[in-house]
Amino acid sequence: MKISMNRLKAISAVGLLGFSALFSMSFSAMANANECELKISANDAMQFDTKELSVPASCKEVTLTLTHSGQLPKAAMGHNWVLTKAADMQAVANDGMGAGVDKNYVKDGDTRVIAHTDVVGGGSSSSVTFSTEGMSASEAYKFFCSFPGHWAIMQGSFIIK
Template sequence: MKKTHYLAGIALLSATAAMPTFAADECTLDINSNDAMQFDQKELSVPATCEEVTLNLHHTGTMAKNVMGHNWVLTATEDMQPVATDGMNAGADNDYIKEDDDRVIAHTEVVGGGESTSVTFSIADLNAGDDYSFFCSFPGHVSIMNGKFNITE
């Protein structure tokens, strides 16, 4: 390959990398969970311009959902532990989420190893700069499987 073709290719790749992403991409988030009781990210962010956000949860492990299931739950940070505690009492049939819990902004179903799930939710009533957290409400997971959810201006 000629040196000029190589340099032109690098310039094109650099320009493409610097291009802004489309709103649909900014409003879609992916997060992985595993058999070691971990999310692969401790912080997720979306711009305030998103009307709706889609969160895709992937369980990259192999263990069944009744043994090492995971979900993704979004609440105000101050509500995280109380929602998780109430979720334990709600049980597996309710994906460890108390029915009609107004503190829950969004949540997925519980999935096991090799499974994925999604939730789409509005952020119209949420404020940039407020304190939101995501977590897994499977019993005993909240203390390790949690992170910050940010809405940026």
């Protein structure tokens, strides 16, 4: 069986295009997954390392990991990450103070809380995975630390793009 050089080039080109498309789709899916995974750090100076977090509207689920980069223990300088609508932030923070550290300074059953991590001390981290169902790009969202006295300083915007 004799295959012409042009036919061999055509077969090779089709194979290369197929491989290229497959690689591109895999890379695209990997990039989308990474866009839905967020990291944030908090320190002993009561600061998050960013004032804004965002995810594409295509993320159905988001995983956020909070790392406490400081050294102080949870009882002295604990941090968590709480997500609410901007309008609910202060009330959720105030209600959370009464919940105590055992409940991560988040009131039991508080439907205004979209997601929250555990309170962690220096050198520790906590992750939370949450659904974006019901969240909208037109709504303002805030994240904050609900450890008593921290929310007024430790806060930022969460944006659905």
